[in-house]
Amino acid sequence: MYVVILAGGSGTRFWPLSRRKTPKQLISVFSGKSMLQRTLERVLPLRPKRVIVVTNTLQAEETARQLKEYHRRVRIDIIEEPVGRNTAPAIGLAASIIARYDPDGIMVTLPADHYIAGEEEFLATVMRGREAALNGYLVTMGIEPTRPETGYGYIEADTQLRGSAGPFPVKRFVEKPPLEKAFAYLDSGNFFWNSGIFIWRVDVILDNILALMPDLAAALAGLTFSGDIWELEDFNLQIESIYNEIKGESIDYGVMEKANNVVVIPAKFGWSDVGSWSAIPEVIEADASGNVVIKAKHSLSIDSEGCLVCGGNKLVALVGMKETIVVDTDDALLVCAKDRAQDVKRVVEELEKKGLGEYL
Amino acid sequence: MYVVILAGGSGTRFWPLSRRKTPKQLISVFSGKSMLQRTLERVLPLRPKRVIVVTNTLQAEETARQLKEYHRRVRIDIIEEPVGRNTAPAIGLAASIIARYDPDGIMVTLPADHYIAGEEEFLATVMRGREAALNGYLVTMGIEPTRPETGYGYIEADTQLRGSAGPFPVKRFVEKPPLEKAFAYLDSGNFFWNSGIFIWRVDVILDNILALMPDLAAALAGLTFSGDIWELEDFNLQIESIYNEIKGESIDYGVMEKANNVVVIPAKFGWSDVGSWSAIPEVIEADASGNVVIKAKHSLSIDSEGCLVCGGNKLVALVGMKETIVVDTDDALLVCAKDRAQDVKRVVEELEKKGLGEYL
Numbered sequence: 193m194y195v196v197i198l199a200g201g202s203g204t205r206f207w208p209l210s211r212r213k214t215p216k217q218l219i220s221v222f223s224g225k226s227m228l229q230r231t232l233e234r235v236l237p238l239r240p241k242r243v244i245v246v247t248n249t250l251q252a253e254e255t256a257r258q259l260k261e262y263h264r265r266v267r268i269d270i271i272e273e274p275v276g277r278n279t280a281p282a283i284g285l286a287a288s289i290i291a292r293y294d295p296d297g298i299m300v301t302l303p304a305d306h307y308i309a310g311e312e313e314f315l316a317t318v319m320r321g322r323e324a325a326l327n328g329y330l331v332t333m334g335i336e337p338t339r340p341e342t343g344y345g346y347i348e349a350d351t352q353l354r355g356s357a358g359p360f361p362v363k364r365f366v367e368k369p370p371l372e373k374a375f376a377y378l379d380s381g382n383f384f385w386n387s388g389i390f391i392w393r394v395d396v397i398l399d400n401i402l403a404l405m406p407d408l409a410a411a412l413a414g415l416t417f418s419g420d421i422w423e424l425e426d427f428n429l430q431i432e433s434i435y436n437e438i439k440g441e442s443i444d445y446g447v448m449e450k451a452n453n454v455v456v457i458p459a460k461f462g463w464s465d466v467g468s469w470s471a472i473p474e475v476i477e478a479d480a481s482g483n484v485v486i487k488a489k490h491s492l493s494i495d496s497e498g499c500l501v502c503g504g505n506k507l508v509a510l511v512g513m514k515e516t517i518v519v520d521t522d523d524a525l526l527v528c529a530k531d532r533a534q535d536v537k538r539v540v541e542e543l544e545k546k547g548l549g550e551y552l
Numbered sequence: 553m554y555v556v557i558l559a560g561g562s563g564t565r566f567w568p569l570s571r572r573k574t575p576k577q578l579i580s581v582f583s584g585k586s587m588l589q590r591t592l593e594r595v596l597p598l599r600p601k602r603v604i605v606v607t608n609t610l611q612a613e614e615t616a617r618q619l620k621e622y623h624r625r626v627r628i629d630i631i632e633e634p635v636g637r638n639t640a641p642a643i644g645l646a647a648s649i650i651a652r653y654d655p656d657g658i659m660v661t662l663p664a665d666h667y668i669a670g671e672e673e674f675l676a677t678v679m680r681g682r683e684a685a686l687n688g689y690l691v692t693m694g695i696e697p698t699r700p701e702t703g704y705g706y707i708e709a710d711t712q713l714r715g716s717a718g719p720f721p722v723k724r725f726v727e728k729p730p731l732e733k734a735f736a737y738l739d740s741g742n743f744f745w746n747s748g749i750f751i752w753r754v755d756v757i758l759d760n761i762l763a764l765m766p767d768l769a770a771a772l773a774g775l776t777f778s779g780d781i782w783e784l785e786d787f788n789l790q791i792e793s794i795y796n797e798i799k800g801e802s803i804d805y806g807v808m809e810k811a812n813n814v815v816v817i818p819a820k821f822g823w824s825d826v827g828s829w830s831a832i833p834e835v836i837e838a839d840a841s842g843n844v845v846i847k848a849k850h851s852l853s854i855d856s857e858g859c860l861v862c863g864g865n866k867l868v869a870l871v872g873m874k875e876t877i878v879v880d881t882d883d884a885l886l887v888c889a890k891d892r893a894q895d896v897k898r899v900v901e902e903l904e905k906k907g908l909g910e911y912l
Contacts, residue, residue, distance in 0.1 A: 208869070300815030307866040334685045390690070490908060494898050507911050508898045509568070512892030521887055524867040525878070527887055538854050548850060551867050 193322065194297050194336060194394075195240040196286040199228050199247045199255060199304035200273055204540040205468040205533070208524035209502060212552050215448065218254050218306035220504070226258055228304040235300065236265060237315055244289065245304070246282040248273045274432045278406060278440040280447065283390075285402050286410045286433065291394040298325050300399065301390040301443075307475045309462030317459045321391035323453050324359045330400065331359060331391040332448060334384025334456040335463045338376035343467060345386040345444075349456045359455035360471065384456055386444070387463060397447070407444045411437045469517045470533035472500050483510070488520075498530065522549050553682065554754075555600040556646040559588050559607045559615060559664035560633055562898040565828040565893065568884035571860060576826065577664035578614050581846065582836065586618055587826075588664040596625060597661065597675055599667045599811070604649065604665070606642040626853045634792045637800040640768060640807065643750075645791065648772045651754040658685050659757065661750040661803075666673050667835045669822030681751035684719045684815050690760065691751040694744025694806060694816040695823045700734035703827060705746040705804075719815035725804060733757070744816055746804070749824060765806045769815045771797045803848050829877045830893035832860050843870070846871060848880075858890065882899050884911050 210216045210516040217228040225233070234242065243266050246254045249400030252272045259268050271289075273282060283301055290297050300318060308314050334347045345367055349360035365386060369377060377383035402409040411434045448454055464474045473484050478498075485491045488503030496510035502519045510518070515530040527534060543551050563575030570576045577588040580737040585593070592603065603626050608614045612632045619628050631649075643661055650657050660678060668674050681691040690758050695709045705727055709720035725746060729737060737743035771794045808814055822835045833844050838854060838858075845851045848863030856870035862879045870878070875890040888896060 208867075490911075492899060492902055492906075494895055494902070495892070503885065505902075506882075507568075507908065509884065509886050510888070511643055511886070511895050511899060512889035515878070516876075516887065518885070518887050520880070522866075524869065525863065525872070525880055525885070527867050527873055527876065527878050528870070529872035532855070535854055535871050537606055539852060539871060542854070543867075546852075548867065551850075 193238055194290045194294070195235045195241065195242050195301045196240070196283065196290075196299055196301045197228070197231055197245045197304045198279060198282055198301065198306045198388075199231075200247050200251070200276055200282065201303075202276070202306050203305065204537040207536050207540050208521045208551065209519055213250055215251065215255055215305070215536060216466065217252060218258060223355050227307070227466075228255065229258055229262075231302055231304050231306070232259065232262055232266075232268075234308060234311060234314060235302065235318075236262075237311075238300070238318060240266060240268070240300070241294070243268045243296075246271045246273060246287045248276060248285060253332040271431065272428060274428075274435050276440065277304070277435055277438060279388075279443045280401070280405060280441040280445075281411075281435065281438055283397065283552050284405070284408050284412050284445050285415075285434070287394045287397050287401075288415055292396060292417050294394070296393050296395050298322055299390075299392060299394050301388075303388045303465070305466065306388070307462070307464040309475070310460070313459070313461040316440070316455055318391065320357065320359070324457065325393055325396070326389045328336060328393065328396055329359065329453050329455045330448060330451055332362070332454060332456050333387045333389040333391075333459045335387050335459050335461075337378050337383065337385055337506040340371060340378045340384065342368055342371050342374050343471075344368060344465065345457050346377050347384045347386050349382045349384060349458075355492045357458065359457045362448075362454040362456050365449045384458060385463070387459065388444075388465070389459075390448075391457075392444070396453070398449050400447050400453075404450050405441065408438050408441070408446070417511075434494070465483065469500060469502075469519065469536065470529065470530045473498075500530070553598055553599065553600050554650045554659045555595045555603045556643065556650075556653070556659055556661045557591055557603065557605045557664045557706055558639060558642055558661065558748075559591075559605050560607075560611070560636055560642065561663075561665050562636070563665065564897040567896050567900050568881045568911065569879055573610055574614055574622040575611065575665070578618060579842065581826070581832065582667070587667070589622075591662055591664050592619065592622055592626075592628075592672060593668070594671060595662065595678075596622075598678060599658070600626060600660070601654070601657070602626075602650070604632060604646045605629070606631045608636060608647060610703060614675060623784055629680065629762060631791065634788075634795050637795055637798060638802045639748075640761070640765060640801040640803045640805075641795065641798055642772075643757065643803050644765070644768050644772050645775075645794070647754045647757050648779060649762075651758060652777050654754070655717065656753050656755050658682055659750075659752060659754050661748075663748045663825070665746070665826065665901060667822070667824040667826045671836070673819070673821040677817055677821065680717065680719070681817045684817065685751045685756070686752065689719065689758055689813050690756060690808060690811055690816045692722070692814065692816050693747045693749040693751075693819045694718075695739050695746055695747050695819050695821075697743065700738045702728055702731050702733060702734050703831075704728060704825065705748050706737050707744045707816050709742045709744060709818075713798070717818065719817045722808075722814040722816050725809045736851055745823070747819065748804075748825070749819075750803070751817075753835050756813070757779045760807050760811050760813075762791065764810050765801065768798050768801070768806070771864075827858060828893035829862075829879065829888065829896065830890045832862075833858075860890070 203210040482497040490507040565568040842857040
């Protein structure tokens, strides 16, 4: 089994804690470990032969630093993307590399910046997915919805033929729905949140890329391997030339929505894509006042509810605040209405416009 | 003319910018100068013979430091109160000292932590007040109201007999009114905001203290002067023993509301007691987004209105915030609903309870 961790996100929505060089996956929102480190630790019990972490040039140094301590336990290789091209090229590249060593190896693809609660359930779900993958399916993990979430994509499954454990054939992928539809999906029992976690044989995904994304397949076909490719300097040059040729595309749109051998494995573990500051209360329990406080040296709240405080070496006091996000770092402070958390990326855009690059 | 500046406020409502040792009057909210320094500079054109600054033991050092640069221009003496006893004892003490040198000298009493806009109008009003004081009146300055403010006390004047410049006999002092009454006062034309600025002859105020606050008068009668009392070490001991004898009382309640020779001089200058963070927008103009930003290195607001940002060497970004106060200091951060600014003092109380004295 091979694990591919997609760790190239820019994470502007967690500004000012996340920065260009340290996006969401490289920061520790929850504990001492970063989300990347937690993602890696989560798969170690699977005893993967290799772990490939796909990141980008800007974040490569910090990524390598964070992964250093794990090299004794598993072989980890880091691929630096020169530019972001969405998930399909990263997955195609990783699959091509794995195929060179193990043409029908099983590849588990995981985003580096998602929250998962329930390690055993996660591992058991991967193992169920592995079985289906061995049989030639493209397996995607579907999270059983617990609320009518309008911020996630959904997967509609055909749940008629099998027991509740799946895998189920996928009928279709659905974009983020309006609230009414989200309620219907929640009630239906055959809609799942699209987790972005995939399991397949490398030959199967590469065949599907060849059939459905011929341009990407053609670019990847140009890869030449000499000796142990991981150690070759010109491998980065090769990637650069491939990435210059291809256009960005998600694996969901490029392959999963079109392939006819896609199945979904229902997952019961706690999951969040932690897409913005407003998602933090989903994954960290509130205190007695209904506020979530992470990392503040001291905090104090008077008549404040539903707030999120992420501070540093400082006292943070809230008075009469409701549903507000407060994030304090050494050089920047964000105060944001919780229902406007998506707009934190606009701050980043503004900073760019104003030439305040030191805060990015 | 003698000037007495009352500079002993604890200023908990400007936490975390104001602290025990540096309350509101000792911080520079508006410019490089502190409010105490601005208050002193404002009276220098009056060429006072002496300025007495009444502060307390905790703040004496910083008070002295801030006043050092003015010693070439005016004689300044600092009195340290061992404990706060409201305004009457401080005023009685200062009047007793001045009377020792100049029994019928004119004494102008000013709070150190009020905002005044319009220096010339202020000086002209003091000079008008001085005339009435010379004639034996207790003169208080009444600010002409510009809005139905419920946070101030009012003075009702008898405006029938004179022109618009006053002075007018005072009918009564009124506590902070409900909104309906505040509207009526605003319309009436004979109600003024009670500014806490007083002008009188020292013999007149001391006679009134003797008549209306006999306990205070008795305690003050015990003061002994030997040589230049300002330089005598045991003067502080004398004050301590006086302050242990007397109870706290405001000069408003102790004398002004009961005396029969009180007049009010209408003042047209811009004025605010800057009683809490929410008063800052009264005295500092908002930017194009309707926010007041003081002291932030950089600030950025997205769909935010009516906010006050007081930061430091940091970028402050607001997203979707309305009517919110954000005050960031090196060791403490306050985020407070603007209509709850009065409750900032509850933060200070909580910190005391929790033993977090380092933030006070």
